[in-house]
Amino acid sequence: MVLKRLNSILVFCFVVNMLTAQKTNDIKLLTQKKEFISGSAIQLSFKNTSEEQIKLIVKNSYGTRILNASQKENTINFIIPEYISKVRGNLFWKIISKSNQLSGSIKVLPREKPKTIETYLGPPSIIAGGKDFTMLVTIPTDKFDNPLKEKTPVNIKTQFLENESISEEKTNNIIVYKNIFSPLKSGRMIISSESHQLNSTEIDAAIMPDNAINYDIFYSQNHNYADGNQITSFYTSTIRDAHQNIISDGTYVYFIVQNKNNKILKTSGTTINGVATAKIIHPDKEDNWQISSYIQGIAESNKTLNLTFNKAVLDYNYELLDHNRTITVGPIKSFQNQMIPDGLEVSLTLLNEGKEIYKTLKTSRKGFVSFKIDKNIYPDGIYDIRIKSAGITKELQKIKLW
Amino acid sequence: MVKNNKYFIRVIAMFFYIIVISILLFLVSSLYTYLNTGADRSKMLHLEVKKIDQYLPKIAWAENGNEGRFVDDETLKNIENDYLDAWYVNHVSNKTNTTAGIEDYYTKNARKKIYDFIDENKKNNISIASTTINHNPDILFFSEDGQLIVLEDKEVIEYSSIYENDKFLYDYTSKASYKMMLLLEDGFWRIRHKIKENEEDLIKNYTNVSIDTFEIRGINYYPQKTPWDTFGDNFDKDVLDKDFKLLNNANINTIRIFIPYVDFGKANVDQEKINKLKTLLDIAETNNLKAVVTLFDFYGNYNVLDWTLNHRHAEAIVTNLKDHNAILAWDIKNEPDLDFNSRGKQNVIAWLEHMSLIIKSIDKKHPITIGWSNIESASILKDAIDFISFHYYEDVDLFEEKFNQLKKEIPNKKLVLGEYGLSSYSGFWRPFASSEEKQEAYHKKMQKVLTEKNISFMSWTLYDFDKVPKEVVGSLPWRTNPQKRFGFIDTKGNLKPSFKYISKQ
Structure with a gap:
């Protein structure tokens, strides 16, 4: 009884084994190479013993594509199109098959040498004195616009007046960056970068003067x-x-x-x-x-x-005319007795029993200013008049207007 | 007499005059209103652009600093917005093979590489419905002038479903890591370089939570006055308390309730609704009832680009309630198999599977299930869920046999009969179809099998209803009327004969 059971278990195991073995052995990756240079021809080959029509999903950083196989006996080949094989990064592939879950990845490496060097400099102007700095970011890319591999050497060159310097850097996380601190003098600094003998165009940073110090x-x-x-x-x-x-x-x-x-x-x-x-x-x-x-x-x-x-004006005269209702101030003379230039302010205040009832302001013209006190508004009576100009005040007490 | 007549005519004339004038006034004012609407000057320039939720994968920024300039919160928010939008427009272009929006989120050189794919896929009539489930971005570098960042996004889970000639071809989920460089160009953070570092198939590990020992004697519950709208404006604690007391006394220990997706606020779940749900669960707990919470009621889109919104909905509800004592289990979706034809079987299943992964990642304590509409669908995704639940509205005599068959198929998981019942309707639209006696006989028979085989069950439903919303079974009277009479208690509140068999004796 025990033996019989053991036997049946064995048979079961064998069947399971057969089934799983068949599942995994149906399709097998033949291509051993895991790394390719960007732009090179990539072909993935599989051994396929099943009758099934196999398709392949390929997916890189920018998209997914379905490839059909070309079959030669038991080998199926998938040729990766150039627009996919040129893009740096992981190229994930997966078999579309009912019985198989085979998937994997290959790596597309960027080319060794750059074709272009992208440089970004900012801020474009900095302050002299050595505290402020501008940052240069450089991304060397190959002819397929892939950033070069990590640790690619990049030289960053700066020129300012007589000073020229080159610093050697290596790419890290796609880029190379360097903080360039300002010199003491103001002026224009020229910055460029170079990788594998390929030079970027020059960029300049304006070095602005620092803050002012006290002055006379x-x-x-x-x-x-x-x-x-x-x-x-x-x-x-x-x-x-x-x-x-x-x-x-x-x-x-x-x-x-x-x-x-x-x-x-x-x-x-x-x-x-x-x-x-x-x-x-x-x-x-x-x-x-x-x-x-x-x-x-x-x-x-x-x-x-x-x-x-x-x-400038030591004193000035005035005249009361026309029933004292016209007050002419002048001539107002300046420091050498010349007529004061037009525009000197003269004010007139009319007071009645000590209360200000009218105030007006005029500017001189050819050394004179003339005021008129309107009969219709200010009736006849006794008024005080105050004239002010060039810091000199004239008080005219108890003037009768009629 | 003549005088009277004159008065009479005068009054009539006055009324007539008033009516005519009012009508005229009404017409003129309507015309005036009409001419004054529609041209709101403030809206002429589209100054207010409202942000709508269209893509909300789970995003967790690494807070470990970065080289270069400090990234402030405002900048990070802008980067996040544009970064996710970049993914979104890429998904849209993968699906539609159009270039809309790519220009805004990829620089000139980068977008060329995307266009290559679009052109080829368009030629071969391939379209790819894809989405990312989560992002874990980490800013590695931020330039001093604030115009350039390098970031790394690790373990991005991506689902892709491939269609060839509009027919489903294949779908898969993978996990990938990226390094990217973004430039700030005319106010947009645009992807300049995108480098996939690695990618592999996502291995889905299901850790099951067992509820094998809990015997569910349950019922699908809606309040009598507000069927299919438990959490609406007429939410009433007293009604719930009364009903739950009744259920508890009738030897029921579980209720199955439904969370409407749109009503709860879609991706931005309304806190007020959550509070109502909490209140309901509190009342259930005081009445010794557990609850199976069914999510995504009245939802049927399953569109791959809708997933992240659904995920945020489930996340909000599960996170808020996972520690509530009354929770027994999460039912991801009610009868999703009914959407197989209209939405694509593969699509619906993938949606369910990813939803189960999301819920399990948040709540490791409570089991999950899917309320399949029939026993034949019950074995779908059986590994992903913790117990199997299915609905049975077919021949009562065949139930035992079908159940045994399913048990044989899935021997190691608890099987729960999530819905069953019989309408007692007989009337104009379906004369002599059923009766309260037939319903009683049905439940008697079912309860006998359930008791004998010790099967966990949740019946449909406690009450007869006056109204059934047309979203449930449409608006045809021969369909809605039977749907109103599945209850154990009639519309007047009287216990129907079947009430005796609401639970085990």
């Missing part, structure tokens, strides 16, 4: 009278960075003026060749200015300038 300020003016007409120019010394590079043109420089009454005036200019110039009009009454300058958030002037403006 100066002024120039025609005279120092407060005539409300002349213009004073402020300008800076040549502004440089810490490495003596002249800062970039167009840097915005502010000039801040604090006057006698602690009011702030502001003017600004942009640099050309490191010098910024800004202009400001003279005050129209005597004043004293404290001038400082800054580049926002970066640098400021070393010292504060002190500027005094003298009186």
Whole structure:
């Protein structure tokens, strides 16, 4: 009984073995080679003893294709088309068969030598001083646009003024990259790369000057009278960075003026060749200015300038006409008794019992200003009149208008 | 009299006037409204582009730093978006052999290599429905100017189904690793180099969870007022509690419930629905009931490009509920074999198999099954699932024999009768077809076999219904009306004679 059972188990095992053996032996890979160079002819051969029509799935990085076999006796061949065999990477294949699950992979290796060298440089401009850097990424590719294999040597070449350097790198994860730190001087750096005697085109990186350091300020003016007409120019010394590079043109420089009454005036200019110039009009009454300058958030002037403006108009006359309703102020004369240039402000205030009831502002023309007090609005009566110009106030008490 | 008449005519005239004016007003205002709709200036420029979910494989970025510049979250999000889109457009082009979208996600040199395949496959009438199930990308390098990345994507599981002349040829699942270089060009991260490092067949390991010792005495459950809509607006805890108490008292220990795919929010599962489901399970637990949760109800697409969305749906539900005590098992899909003809048998089976792998990867504790519509389909995917469940609406006398045959075919897995029942409908559309007595006799017979052979069962269903949605059996009255009368309790709430045989005595 035991024997019989053993026997039947044996028979069972044999049958199972036969079945499985047949399954795996039906189709067998004959091609032994596992690695091919990109673009070379690849053919996969199988031994096929079954009657079945076999197809082959081939799949690479970019797609899948179904291949039909060419059969010679018990051997079937699949020729991998060039557009598949040229692509670097794993080429997965799988037999389409009812009885068989055979699958495998071959490797397509990139060619040894590059055809093109792709280079990317960024950022394209960096700041001098050795802290900032730009990054060069280089990808040498073969004639089928495959990145070359890992550890391909690539030389990265840089030129800046008299300095030329070559550094030897190796590809890792498809690419070679190198951080190129800025020199102390501003200018233009030329960068290129080379692999297997193939050179990339040159790329240049602009080395921009570093941030400005503190600077001096100066002024120039025609005279120092407060005539409300002349213009004073402020300008800076040549502004440089810490490495003596002249800062970039167009840097915005502010000039801040604090006057006698602690009011702030502001003017600004942009640099050309490191010098910024800004202009400001003279005050129209005597004043004293404290001038400082800054580049926002970066640098400021070393010292504060002190500027005094003298009186240009020492005094002026006025005349009351036409029932005192026309007030003519003038002539207003400047520092050499010349008529003041047009545009000096003169204000007139009409007061009634100490209360301001009318105020008007006019600018001088040919040294004179004329005010009219309208009868229809301001009826006849006794008024006080106040005239103000060039810092000089005239109080006219109890003037009768009629 | 004359005066009265005059008044009468006046009133009539007034009413007539008002009616005519209202009609005119209505017409004019309708015309005005019509002319003012459809031209919304804010929509003229398509300023608002809504992102729709079309491809959501599981993606897990390696957080191990990278060479070069630091990758911030915003950049990573952009890369992820474009990277997945690149895969998506590639899948679409594989399937349709068109180049739509490739330009946006592959650089000039890279897209040429894809076009080569498209051209050849178009010529040979090959189309490939493919999808990736997961991605594990790791950024290796990010350039200082933020324009170039190199990434590695390891163990990407890819399913491909190949069609030749529109006929299914072959399908397979593989696992591959890639290295890629992407460039930021006009705001798109485009693939410049794609290098497959390796690829092999995916070996599917099924680790089975046994529930052999648990004897299911179950019922398929819908509330009486809201059949096929358990989690809708009329979700009522009190109704559930009342029903579950009744079931528990009737010696039932399991309910089978259904999760509608669209209603639960498709790929973005609605948390409110999850909460309702949790509430239902809580009530089941307090009433000593276990639940077989059937996913993907009212879903029937199975399109390979839809898979990742389905996966996110299942993932959300299973992840949220896998620790609930009331869960007995996951039923992946109700009667998927009915979709074999319309959606392709191979396609549906592959969908089920991958879904089972996804659910098993999340919940290792609970068994899974598939609710096959008949006993003949029950052996499909028998290795992938933990117990076999099938529905039986055929001749009651043949049940035992058919069951024995299946048991012989699948001796080592628990077999569960997932649905069975008989309608008691007899009426205009099917006179004398059945009756409550016939239903009673049916259940008596079935229960006898089930008890004798100790078969786990879940009957269809607790209640007779007033309405059956047309998605279930269509809208033909001779089909919907019998469907309304499968219950053990009639529409008025009276126990039908069959109720005696709802479970073992």
